[in-house]
Amino acid sequence: MATDPKSKGKKLNNKQEKENKPADTGKKAGSQADKKDKTARRRILPIWLRIILVVLFSAAALIIGLMVGYGVLGDGDPTDALKLDTWKHILDIVTKTE
Template structure:
């Protein structure tokens, strides 16, 4: 082969290269359609999941939770007062529940000069 013929062969794209380019373009198109179908499939799955979802049944309703929270907070306050007055203050822990004790505390706090 002459150099002239070699140059012509080099300039011509080979059939394999053309085939590869076509295959790549077909793959890109199929990927684009796959993405659309994947999105659609995902949306269908989500819709089906929403339809099949059972309503959540709570063991403790919210109003009961609030009432229990208030009760537990009050119990913690009373327990803290009893520990503070009985152990730290060297008094009888049940004395904190009497009104005379609270009246005495209020008199000390608002003592007139």
């Protein structure tokens, strides 16, 4: 019998019973799925190479951001953003004590 309130008193046919029946999870199906999960996966890029690439891309993004911010937005020479004298001048302005 169906537990749906709309179909109270109605008997389900075989097709409807199969649709409402939960999937059978026997040992064979579970063990095959476990074997697939345990097989070693070959990675295209090793973990250590991924870490190095993330660090390199982050550094490149920082340098590009500095140059765009200083050169384009700040109306200066973009290569000046990479010079040490520029950063000393900026720190002097920020930590100015009178």
